[in-house]
Amino acid sequence: MGDARRALALVKKDLLTERRSKAAFNAMAFFAAMVLFIFSFALGPDVPGLVATPGATLLQYLWPGLLWVAIFFTGVLALSRSFQVEVESGGMEALRLYPGDKKAIFAGKLVANLIVLGAMELILIPVSAVLYNIDLWTKLPALLGVTLLGTLGFAAVGTFYAALTANLRARDVMLPVLLFPVLVPVVVAAVKATTLVVRGDPMGELWTWLRILGLIDLVLLTVCTLTFEFAIEE
Amino acid sequence: MVGRIVLFVVVAVIVVLVIAYGLRLAKLPGGSARRGGTIAGVAALVLLALGLYLGLVWAPAERIMGDVYRIMFIHFPSWVGTAAGYLTAFVASIAYLKTREPGYDYVALSGAEIGLLFNVTGLITGSLWGRPTWGVYWTWDPRLTTTAIMAITFAGYLVLRAFMEDPEGRARASALVAIVGFVNVPIVYFSVRWWRTLHQVQSSPETIDTPMVWALRTMMVAFLLLFIFLLTRRYMLARIRGDEELEAMRLEVAGD
Numbered sequence: 001m002g003d004a005r006r007a008l009a010l011v012k013k014d015l016l017t018e019r020r021s022k023a024a025f026n027a028m029a030f031f032a033a034m035v036l037f038i039f040s041f042a043l044g045p046d047v048p049g050l051v052a053t054p055g056a057t058l059l060q061y062l063w064p065g066l067l068w069v070a071i072f073f074t075g076v077l078a079l080s081r082s083f084q085v086e087v088e089s090g091g092m093e094a095l096r097l098y099p100g101d102k103k104a105i106f107a108g109k110l111v112a113n114l115i116v117l118g119a120m121e122l123i124l125i126p127v128s129a130v131l132y133n134i135d136l137w138t139k140l141p142a143l144l145g146v147t148l149l150g151t152l153g154f155a156a157v158g159t160f161y162a163a164l165t166a167n168l169r170a171r172d173v174m175l176p177v178l179l180f181p182v183l184v185p186v187v188v189a190a191v192k193a194t195t196l197v198v199r200g201d202p203m204g205e206l207w208t209w210l211r212i213l214g215l216i217d218l219v220l221l222t223v224c225t226l227t228f229e230f231a232i233e234e
Numbered sequence: 235m236v237g238r239i240v241l242f243v244v245v246a247v248i249v250v251l252v253i254a255y256g257l258r259l260a261k262l263p264g265g266s267a268r269r270g271g272t273i274a275g276v277a278a279l280v281l282l283a284l285g286l287y288l289g290l291v292w293a294p295a296e297r298i299m300g301d302v303y304r305i306m307f308i309h310f311p312s313w314v315g316t317a318a319g320y321l322t323a324f325v326a327s328i329a330y331l332k333t334r335e336p337g338y339d340y341v342a343l344s345g346a347e348i349g350l351l352f353n354v355t356g357l358i359t360g361s362l363w364g365r366p367t368w369g370v371y372w373t374w375d376p377r378l379t380t381t382a383i384m385a386i387t388f389a390g391y392l393v394l395r396a397f398m399e400d401p402e403g404r405a406r407a408s409a410l411v412a413i414v415g416f417v418n419v420p421i422v423y424f425s426v427r428w429w430r431t432l433h434q435v436q437s438s439p440e441t442i443d444t445p446m447v448w449a450l451r452t453m454m455v456a457f458l459l460l461f462i463f464l465l466t467r468r469y470m471l472a473r474i475r476g477d478e479e480l481e482a483m484r485l486e487v488a489g490d
Contacts, residue, residue: 174393177393182418184425223414227331
């Protein structure tokens with residue numbers, strides 16, 4: 001119980017600093033908006049989609065993939081912030097001295113990151129749906145599940161690598177370099193599941209992909225939780 | 235079927251022995267490590283010459299692919315070398331986190347670097363083979379994708395090491411990268427496999443001719459010996475550099 005309380009205290013602390021500075025959130029919001037616009041400029045807003053989806057534009061056809069690319073690229077900013085603030089204010093030493101199991105620190109940081117990323121997605125998903133003209137109303141519950149699972153895997157590995165690279169001068173380069181190869185399975189499963197949600201699921205594959213995504217999350221979470229104590233050692 | 239299982243067990247035992255030797259390096263005095271490496275190097279040279287002769291001259295041309303298939307004698311052994319390299323890096327990284335002996339860090343670095351070398355060799359020879367037989371250099375097949383991601387992961391491992399100066403922090407951080415990256419490999423493989431359901435059947439000894447099998451086996455053993463040779467040499471180099479770093483740090487501390 002003690003560890004759960006410690007993790008919760010860490011979540012509160014992280015959310016409080018984030019609420020006061022809004023550093024991660026502001027950076028993400030502008031970056032996400034820019035990414036959405038750049039996709040539109042790069043792919044052309046009116047270019048028709050492929051034969052498989054008559055009547056849809058290319059942007060609508062590609063939306064599931066673009067959404068996850070935007071989430072990952074934007075989310076990395078918040079993840080690298082989450083330990084950078086600790087390093088800048090000497091908080092890493094405090095975290096290392098924090099009593100109890102180090103897994104509690106991982107859990108606390110992970111939950112705080114999940115909440116920040118969730119807030120970003122809460123804006124990114126509807127705004128991109130509006131900009132690219134995608135009808136999401138009926139699909140919201142399934143989309144929520146997919147987003148949650150995809151973000152969990154992303155945040156688990158992201159928090160782990162953010163802690164690992166926090167002390168580096170080149171952390172802004174190293175975090176994506178290390179993080180993205182490990183995220184490949186999450187990308188594959190999350191984009192596939194999102195596509196099935198948005199474009200319909202005639203073969204009933206969605207449940208399978210959700211389970212695959214859940215399994216990937218489970219493995220990544222386990223490995224990162226078990227090895228986290230080494231990642232924040234001095 | 236029984237033949238395949240026996241072959242699999244034999245290959246697995248050989249790879250385990252190679253990795254065990256790699257890990258033992260951390261404990262060996264410099265002289266005997268160098269000697270072991272030299273013996274492996276000479277044996278590799280002999281077997282490479284023999285294997286190339288068997289593969290390029292003795293084995294007949296393939297019925298459909300003609301002479302093009304002969305790149306297989308470099309291509310398959312490269313993947314055996316890749317597996318040995320990354321496995322060594324993985325096991326040595328765990329050993330480092332458990333014991334904190336710098337020797338295991340040097341072994342892990344050597345394994346990762348040589349694994350990456352064979353990995354890139356495998357990717358290049360595969361592309362060159364793919365072009366005349368499949369018509370393309372690259373397809374998004376699970377094995378191709380997984381090996382490419384593997385190369386990026388371990389390239390990231392080496393980049394991370396280059397960015398870190400503190401030997402202990404570098405050893406610890408890179409060990410974690412190697413462990414997470416290695417555990418991720420099967421996950422990448424299966425997720426890509428479910429994502430792209432088409433894939434072609436692996437070649438097995440039953441689908442290729444006897445002279446080709448022997449040439450291939452010779453080349454595989456030769457590449458494993460080559461791996462041991464490179465591993466010992468790389469390890470010696472890492473150890474010399476590591477000792478230098480420690481010495482420099484000691485002088486710095488003494489100077490203050």
